[in-house]
Amino acid sequence: MNKVPILMNIKTQLSAELDNATHAAEQARLAATDDQSVAETQYDTLAIEASFLAHGQSQRAEQLMQAIAIIEKLMLQNECHRYIKAGSLVVLSNEQHQTQYFFIAPVGGGMSCVEGGKTIKVITPSSPLGKAMLGKAIDDDVQLKLGHKDMEYVIDELY
Incomplete structure (x- = not known):
């Protein structure tokens, strides 16, 4: 059985998640730097919270890029296995x-x-x-x- 279509499907799903994470990171970055987010008091933390969110979404995007690279590597190793391992x-x-x-x-x-x-x-x-x-x-x-x-x-x- 050819595993490449399965790997392509996984890559497509990961790419969609990457697009969502990248978009969310950009939206959070914009919210953190928006004029409306400027702190008016010491208790106003909207900009700080948005920057934490942007950072977290950027890290998620990086993890997804690494996951896509791993799947692409598996595509090149489309062999059958005698014993179960990653790629089986x-x-x-x-x-x-x-x-x-x-x-x-x-x-x-x-x-x-x-x-x-x-x-x-x-x-x-x-x-x-x-x-x-x-x-x-x-x-x-x-x-x-x-x-x-x-x-x-x-x-x-x-x-």
């Missing part, structure tokens, strides 16, 4: 024979995309399911405990 596309099934698709990426956890009629969830290696899957191969069991619920999967396919 994993097909799991549970005892009820329900199939789920997961793409393990260093960034973008929580995102999902539809490719070939299948919903693919993006998880990071540091997520509970990601940790449980790392290093496993086809036909291995994956056991996970979330709260009081025990879940068990079998790895059906690995790309």
